[in-house]
Amino acid sequence: MDPAAVSSFQTHLAASSRIVAIIGAGLSAPSGLSTFRSTNGLWNKHDVFLIASPAGWRRDPGLVWKFYSGRRRDALAAKPNPAHFALANLARHKQGFVALSQNVDGLLQRAGLNAGTQLKLLHGNLFDLACAGGCGYVEEGNTDDPLCPALSLSATTEEKEKKVLGADIAEEEKPPRASALLFAGIAAKNKKILGDEKFVPPELTRRDAAPLKELGEEERLPDTIPALHSGISKEELPLCPGCEGKNLLRPSVVWFGEALPEDVMSDVDALFAEEKIDLCLVIGTSSKVWPTAGFAEQARNRGARVAWVNTEMEAVKNKRRDDWVFLGDAGTVLPEILGVYGTDKLGE
Ligand code: BV8
Numbered sequence: 001m002d003p004a005a006v007s008s009f010q011t012h013l014a015a016s017s018r019i020v021a022i023i024g025a026g027l028s029a030p031s032g033l034s035t036f037r038s039t040n041g042l043w044n045k046h047d048v049f050l051i052a053s054p055a056g057w058r059r060d061p062g063l064v065w066k067f068y069s070g071r072r073r074d075a076l077a078a079k080p081n082p083a084h085f086a087l088a089n090l091a092r093h094k095q096g097f098v099a100l101s102q103n104v105d106g107l108l109q110r111a112g113l114n115a116g117t118q119l120k121l122l123h124g125n126l127f128d129l130a131c132a133g134g135c136g137y138v139e140e141g142n143t144d145d146p147l148c149p150a151l152s153l154s155a156t157t158e159e160k161e162k163k164v165l166g167a168d169i170a171e172e173e174k175p176p177r178a179s180a181l182l183f184a185g186i187a188a189k190n191k192k193i194l195g196d197e198k199f200v201p202p203e204l205t206r207r208d209a210a211p212l213k214e215l216g217e218e219e220r221l222p223d224t225i226p227a228l229h230s231g232i233s234k235e236e237l238p239l240c241p242g243c244e245g246k247n248l249l250r251p252s253v254v255w256f257g258e259a260l261p262e263d264v265m266s267d268v269d270a271l272f273a274e275e276k277i278d279l280c281l282v283i284g285t286s287s288k289v290w291p292t293a294g295f296a297e298q299a300r301n302r303g304a305r306v307a308w309v310n311t312e313m314e315a316v317k318n319k320r321r322d323d324w325v326f327l328g329d330a331g332t333v334l335p336e337i338l339g340v341y342g343t344d345k346l347g348e
Contacts, residue, residue, distance in 0.1 A: 001326055009324045010339050016278035019094055022295050023101040026284020030081040030331030037286050053256045062232025068251040069151040072126050075105040083334040084111035086342030091118045093341050102292055104253050120264045128252035137242025150236035198294055277302040283309045284330050287317050309333050
């Protein structure tokens with residue numbers, strides 16, 4: 001990395017009090033966890049709108065649970081990496097530091113940065129469970145693996161797991177994603193929330209739009225689309241103790257089309273209504289998912305200078321002349337640029 005950039009960043013860091021870190025899956029990549037959109041990303045293997053959405057849940061909760069129990073298993077086996085620890089140390093040295101994390105893997109918490117004033121979990125947590133029927137029951141910090149026999153790895157061979165989650169179905173054979181009317185509804189809602197200047201309409205793929213328009217002969221999806229089904233009945237899935245098993249338990253994460261947690265969003269709104277933000281770190285995120293994709297600009301509007309940490313330049317959005325861009329693996333770059341603030345040595 002350019003030593004002059006690192007030193008000018010560190011001078012600014014030392015003088016900063018209000019620091020916001022916007023965090024994505026790239027922070028946990030050095031811990032071996034898949035990101036969402038990189039080549040071997042989670043979503044490339046599975047149809048995200050079949051899995052991480054209310055429509056997907058209604059269609060086949062067993063499929064959703066298979067996906068999430070696999071992620072729970074991977075996250076439990078993973079370890080926080082030097083970037084997680086560097087951020088936890090920064091939080092200790094800078095009381096005005098706050099991380100806004102899209103990650104649900106619990107690794108920042110295991111590095112010592114607990115959810116609360118300095119860590120906001122924007123998309124929930126893999127290890128919190130909630131009643132899918134809205135009875136209000138929530139179970140925090142459940143690390144059981146498997147959650148129930150039907151979700152144990154032994155219940156499915158690798159092959160069946162791949163088949164069930166559609167990893168081996170050719171792209172054009174996969175069923176249309178969640179109904180395009182759903183997209184239109186959510187997009188309309190987001191347009192209302194984000195306003196014209198901030199709302200970016202989704203570029204629906206041919207498959208997404210299929211149910212809305214007649215496809216020409218050459219485009220018609222094969223009739224014999226292999227249905228993606230988990231084959232797990234509701235009775236075999238975790239039931240909610242809060243309403244005597246009338247409803248299922250679901251992962252307490254935010255799916256597409258669901259609002260981010262109210263308490264978290266009011267804290268975020270208060271943060272971006274503050275007088276001054278000195279520094280915004282954007283770490284390991286493709287900045288494609290709203291409303292988080294708009295947070296760096298909101299920090300800029302409060303005077304923040306922005307520092308990007310990513311392996312790809314393509315992730316750097318609306319770059320300004322006085323931004324810092326540190327390309328590389330977060331596990332290496334973050335401890336290096338945070339310097340003494342990323343260690344527990346400060347003040348020795
Ligand atoms: C909402 C669940 C309103 C948990 C996730 C059209 C149709 C449908 C929806 C929309 C639409 N237009 C806009 C929307 C809104 C939608 C949205 O933004 N869609 C996008 C796709 C256009 N947003 C929503 O629906 C949100 N809710 O708007 O609600 C509302 C209001 C009131 C009432 C009702 C509704 C909800 C969004 C949350 C969705 N849930 N996940 C889980 O399973 O994890 S999103 C999912 O993407 C994850 O949470 C993930 O964290 C997040 C963002 O991805 P990234 O973290 O950035 O990961 P990605 O792979 O993309 O990028 C990784 C980056 O790291 C890359 O840049 C890579 O280069 C870099 N990297 C890789 N390795 C390294 C590295 N960097 C450094 N070091 C490395 N080693």
